[in-house]
Amino acid sequence: MKLYFKFFTIHLKSQMQYKVTFILNIFGRIIMSFATVAGVLFMFTRFNEVEGFTVSQTLLCTSVVSMAFSFAEVFARGFDIFPRLLANGEFDRALVRPRGIIFQVLASHIEFLRLGIFIQALLVLCYAIPNSGILWSWDKILTLFLMISCGGVVFFGLYIVYASFSFFTTEGLEFMNILIYGGREFGRYPYSVYGGGVLKFLTYVVPLALFQYYPLLYLLDRAQTVFYMFAPLISVPFIIPCYIFFRVGLRRYKSTGS
Helix, strand or coil: CHHHHHHHHHHHHHHCCCHHHHHHHHHHHHHHHHHHHHHHHHHHCCCCCECCECHHHHHHHHHHHHHHHHHHHHHCHHHHCHHHHHHCCHHHHHHCCCCCHHHHHHHHCCCHHHHHHHHHHHHHHHHHHHHCCCCCCHHHHHHHHHHHHHHHHHHHHHHHHHHHHHHHHCCCCCCHHHHHHHHHHHCCCCHHHHCHHHHHHHHHCCCHHHHHHHHHHHHCCCCCCHHHHCHHHHHHHHHHHHHHHHHHHHHCCCCCCC
16 A cells, blocks of 8 residues: 555656646546536426436436546546557566556556546535435435445446456457446436336446445435445445456466567
């Protein structure tokens, strides 16, 4: 952890070398991210509710998914550029270093500019919390925390899967963006609005609904069972098969010879 903090500091200093540019880039990402919120608001100019969810409750979904996604984008960015490491031969260096591969990939790139998405989502969350009609108590605050933190783990796992495919194809597979970036875009609304088939897929295969839809029902008192409160924790083991897939790909890796 101490070594990772050193890498963290190095990346932060390098990206803040030109402070004005850094701040303007983050501000630009905040503005661009509000396009997602605008799309939700335009929808509700025609409809008062979507599947029984009000605009504030929907914005709560939007902010939770965006915050979870932004955590993964900041700290798992190394897996997003992983195909580049394979193609130019830099990954061969990582194999001979006395540190774990996962650690080296994580430390290779930390994208602080992606914090603009987090700031935008936080602003939306601050608006949605008092207007969503939720009676906040300690258990619901805990549920909200689990939704964001466990959601970050799920997106982190998806980035690992994206990188793992590179062992077999050298180049990244764009279809994974349907789950990574698509998961964020679809998360603007409760996942149930896309139909029962999609909801089952996002529950049992890629557990995005476990940290977004089911705990939301608990927050809104539509489901009193404690299972829905702790549903985000059930999504965390998703990281295990993602890691196993990465290790399988690593054993099949052959140098590009660059």
